[in-house]
Amino acid sequence: MSDACRFGIEEEYFLSNAANRSIARKVSSKFIAAAQAAFPDEVQREMLQSQIEVATPVCETMEEARRSLATLRTGLANLALEHEMLLLACGTHPSAIWSRQRATDASRYDKLMRDLQMLGSRNQLCGLHVHVEVDDADQRIRLMSRMLPFLPLLLALSTSSPFWQGQRTGLLGYRLSAYAELPRTGLPELFTEPDDYRAYVETLVEAGAIKDASYIWWAIRPSEKHPTLELRIADSCTRLDDTLAIAALYRCLVRHLLRKPKLNTGLTAASRAIAAENLWRAQRYGIHGGLICAESRSMRTVPDIVDELVEQLSDDAAALGCLPELAACKAIASNGTSADVQLAVYEEARTREGGQAAGLAAVVDWIASETRLDRAALPKGEAVSLRHAV
Numbered sequence: 001m002s003d004a005c006r007f008g009i010e011e012e013y014f015l016s017n018a019a020n021r022s023i024a025r026k027v028s029s030k031f032i033a034a035a036q037a038a039f040p041d042e043v044q045r046e047m048l049q050s051q052i053e054v055a056t057p058v059c060e061t062m063e064e065a066r067r068s069l070a071t072l073r074t075g076l077a078n079l080a081l082e083h084e085m086l087l088l089a090c091g092t093h094p095s096a097i098w099s100r101q102r103a104t105d106a107s108r109y110d111k112l113m114r115d116l117q118m119l120g121s122r123n124q125l126c127g128l129h130v131h132v133e134v135d136d137a138d139q140r141i142r143l144m145s146r147m148l149p150f151l152p153l154l155l156a157l158s159t160s161s162p163f164w165q166g167q168r169t170g171l172l173g174y175r176l177s178a179y180a181e182l183p184r185t186g187l188p189e190l191f192t193e194p195d196d197y198r199a200y201v202e203t204l205v206e207a208g209a210i211k212d213a214s215y216i217w218w219a220i221r222p223s224e225k226h227p228t229l230e231l232r233i234a235d236s237c238t239r240l241d242d243t244l245a246i247a248a249l250y251r252c253l254v255r256h257l258l259r260k261p262k263l264n265t266g267l268t269a270a271s272r273a274i275a276a277e278n279l280w281r282a283q284r285y286g287i288h289g290g291l292i293c294a295e296s297r298s299m300r301t302v303p304d305i306v307d308e309l310v311e312q313l314s315d316d317a318a319a320l321g322c323l324p325e326l327a328a329c330k331a332i333a334s335n336g337t338s339a340d341v342q343l344a345v346y347e348e349a350r351t352r353e354g355g356q357a358a359g360l361a362a363v364v365d366w367i368a369s370e371t372r373l374d375r376a377a378l379p380k381g382e383a384v385s386l387r388h389a390v
Contacts, residue, residue: 006133010055012126014088021364023096031083077372086368091161091175091235126236131228132254140222141194146264152278158234159286160338172286172339188218238338248325252313306333
């Protein structure tokens with residue numbers, strides 16, 4: 001086991017029209033050139049023109065990740081403003097219409113769009129990906145299965161996608177519902193032995209169904225490019241502190257499972273089915289609905305689960321130097337996620353200004369200010385209540 005549990009974070013962002021808050025249908029090549037010139041190793045295009053992705057360097061400390069993401073968010077947001085756009089970190093854009101999107105002109109994306117057809121255009125979604133280094137390839141595959149019971153909690157804490165095409169969905173994390181239209185998504189199968197996983201991948205590749213394992217888009221997967229286990233279940237977090245909290249929790253869980261090789265080794269088909277049910281509950285209710293505990297056959301609140309888990313992982317967090325970031329998960333569980341704030345901002349603006357469009361515009365403005373780390377841009381004297389129906 002690598003003592004450092006080195007890691008990297010990828011965040012996907014939307015680009016929105018600054019004048020009318022709608023999603024940017026066609027992004028200026030000058031903006032892309034400026035972004036890639038400013039961050040040549042960190043920025044890359046996504047399948048749709050309205051999205052962009054950043055990646056930190058390999059990090060050993062949370063402070064390194066914080067500095068990198070803060071620089072990327074602020075720098076890209078400022079460049080976007082120069083090109084009359086807003087940068088938004090969230091799982092779904094509050095008002096974007098998928099049928100109006102354009103694909104990015106690139107060979108990989110051209111092939112994907114031909115394969116996915118309409119589903120590719122509907123993939124108007126942004127996620128948070130966290131890579132944690134695990135040197136042994138067999139361990140990465142086994143950890144993928146052993147991590148299954150924790151995945152719903154990681155989603156619940158990251159929910160930032162309560163809107164879809166200008167409508168309240170009734171879910172706190174709608175992103176995964178839309179993403180589930182694509183093949184090879186959702187929870188991975190219960191591969192308890194590395195050879196089973198390799199046989200699955202090799203069969204798909206040799207049959208010509210996929211080019212390589214990077215076309216498997218599960219909620220967690222062994223990375224094709226790096227010696228890491230990649231978390232993919234989380235929504236793109238609007239608040240940087242939330243991103244770092246999710247990354248710290250996942251990093252600690254990887255270390256904890258490596259230290260305790262028997263933990264979660266006896267998972268069954270029932271275990272995976274319960275994880276799937278909890279995943280639905282995380283999508284629907286975020287931190288509010290509770291998750292099923294398989295051992296006690298009872299429902300437990302997310303704050304209680306987080307409190308217990310933070311205590312269990314305290315030694316791992318201390319060893320990795322991320323105690324404050326891990327503790328921040330308790331604040332999310334108590335105070336709400338981006339989805340909670342989005343809904344509260346929407347309801348207040350809709351009521352105050354008398355319309356759905358005003359509510360959605362206010363949500364876009366809040367997301368943009370948080371993404372840019374510019375809290376001074378928030379309206380003064382207009383506190384919002386986080387109480388809303390879930």
